[in-house]
Amino acid sequence: MSSRALTSDTSHEPFNLYTRGDRIFGFANTALLLLFVLSTLYPFIYILSASLSSGFAVTSGQVTLWPVDVTLAAYEYVLADQKFWIAYGNTLFYAFFGTITSLLIMVPGAFALSRARLRGRRVIGFMIAFTMWFHAGLIPFFLNVRDLGLLDARLGIVLAFACNAFNVILLRNYFESVPASFEEAARIDGASDFQLLWKIFIPLAKPAIITVALLCLVSRWNGYFWAMVLLRSEEKVPLQVYLKRTIVDMRSDDSFASGLMSTDYSFETITAAIMVVSILPIVIVFPYVQKYFNKGITLGGVKE
């Protein structure tokens, strides 16, 4: 692959200036990078294989790359667990409503902040950016959520993590980069600020808004710490907390692992199956996240 790559690159050159050393370098570089890529991929392949192998094959160390004694027993076990479905449903709930709430608060706010005629925008903008450099920390945040009566509440999870300064600034920069002529034209047609946002700026800022939505979605999907701290009831807990309890906490709990003794599935294959099922949505949306992420960030940084 690498040699073809090199020749295709030099084909547009008037003459080939690659020396032998360059070719060796190119080959070594490709090989090293391939190694890095494979080592990135390997853990994913391994858990996929482990989740599809029999419990005995995994515990006896036969599985290293491909599945051994292929079986869906681990998936059957996981998908039959009611707690798993509750947690999955909760995560969908938090991801959906959390992202909607984030957009409802941050998009209009960032739009207002992007208007140069807004009095006080400098001070407000600074106050928002300041939260990136100074945060009160775990305990004051926790006590505040408790004082608001949002402990062990779904609303608390949705609301308390709705905004962050980074996303607000990303959106504001994007709105600022919209040429002033759009606003002037809309003004001449008698548009109000609400109409300006809804009809002109939201359609124009779609890449930035989708970027922020995807960032919110991924962070909602992956967040576990505050859900673990703030939620007490089992039926409100999202997937990541369920995962943490099963994968990390249960590992030390021998009674759980030994209670599972069956040759078809084991503790290892079950955790592998849970991991696969919870990574899957991320892998599916990942190409879009990546595309919009690059686009949104670069466009957001560009000013007129």
Add this chain to the structure above:
Amino acid sequence: MADAALDRESGGGSVRIMDGVIATPELATPPAFSSTGPGYDFRKAVRTLLSDMRRDWQLYVLLAPMIIWFVVFLYTPMYGLQIAFKQYSLFRGIEGSPWIGFDNFVALFSNEYFLRAVKNTLLISFYSLVFAFPVPIVLALMFNEIHHQGFRRIAQTITYLPHFISVVIIAGLVVSFLSPTTGIVNIILDRLGFEKIYFLTIPEYFRPIFIGSNIWKEAGFDSIVYLAAIAGINPALYESARMDGASRLQMIRYITLPSLLPVIMIMLIIRVGQLIEVNFEYIILLYQPATFETADVISTFIYRAGLQNNQYALGTAADLFNAVVALVLVVGANWLSRRYSQHSVW
């Protein structure tokens, strides 16, 4: 709080500069009060401010939820930081609890576990700087030397992926790979004739495991910023270097790396600004009492003291210490950046 800030700004003289885009009718008003003395400027400023605010009322409506959110969820906890100086009790609340000066800080700094946590935080950050920081740079240089666009795109996409996977999964992977009985690492060690090692219970292994798995997770994604910088390098530089007979390594050495230097400096400064912040959510998943010796950092200390043992005031004192040091580092890093690279990080 935001309203107060708004009012304060109205008193300032520089506010008029900011509403440039749309001319306000007030500007056309004849200077009726021009002879009323020094008080006139202020009053007029207030009047134009009020009429500007009336004109833009819809913008304030759009802004209000966000301001309320920041005040309620981020600024109110800052007010709550005062319990670092109080003998906090749940029943008396933040304001009702008596002031005790610096007693909590005295307790904090005479707590050997806290001092150990400070040391561990700095050590983990320092080792990350040494071992993890250069990896994305090298990776970006390597990606750049791949001329097969298809392979390059696939390779980049795959290395970005772990960034989007939750730390719970990453910890689960680490735990299962290093498991003493069924982990693949120990199976290999066993087959090669070595003793099996229960890595996660041995303090010496914690930092390499933590930093190594972080490199695995983030290096690909962190290379994006360097790749963007490389894309901005003038291709004519490479062409003329090639004409002069430069090898690919020489071009990296004399063109790509020097062109990357400003970005590397900025990223380095940002990292220095974050020296006190480590990914504690990940540490909580990986550490256990056996490895606290090297793994316990400030935030995990706060988590255990405050959220697990209900020592709220002690935890808040540690939070305040953490926040102030972080702020000082960030401001200092930005000052450095302004000084040496002519532009501010924020």
